[in-house]
Amino acid sequence: MPEVTLDALIPQASAEDVFDRLRDFAAYPKYTDAVREVSVTDTGGDTMDSDWSVNFRNGILCWSERDRINADTLSIDFTQTDGDFDTFDGSWKVYSHPDGAVTVRFTATFDLGMPSLAAIIDPIACQALTEAISLILLGLLGDHITLTAPEPVPVPADTP
Template identity: 25%
Template structure:
């Protein structure tokens, strides 16, 4: 992911607990405030979601998009969950990942995100929007896992 925005947070929970929240797409509207609706479109044989449709409403940005997921995680929940854009109306690209790592008795989660819109946007504004998305997502994830 070239020129992505990245940020990390430490969560007071095990990697497995963090992974469980990341994988529970039906609950995203409860903790990811811009996500209004989520539908799992396809799953692999292990029950991991392969394709997920999101309906997003964040200020002026409203879109319904489909992401393709890759689950490179081990049994304890550590590893990497990544996604790439399959289809959208406003988004031209959305590639990202959560990297989940053990940090003592806590978990460090690093979120990388690269977004491109169909409508041209200044690079500085795009990075600011990415940083807001990443920050909000990590704070929501931490809050949901630690509740």
């Protein structure tokens, strides 16, 4: 499955404040046009369900996910439960630096469910996902952040 990883470096920030903004999914549409709508249902404890509608290239992707929030480790793990992807799983992680900066790392793997077209579509989907997450991070955290995206490399479908 293809994997996308994107880092955002925020100078002079509080990791806890960044994490609080990151986990407020319902507010995302206020910060960026990349996200059309997010509805959140608290399922108790550190778990919630969220339904997403996101602009993606020339269309709209919709999915539902289960989100596990860990405020102690400043991390969010998500797993798609229904939607346009066959599978979509990943995480958000916030890291503090000794110099007062903070890094947010987004990592996701996905399967669009089109194995015969994966060689063509997966690289395009990786780029589109990177662009969408970049817009979300810039909207949430401000244009003073530095984004770095390692070159995504889709894994061939026949790889275990």
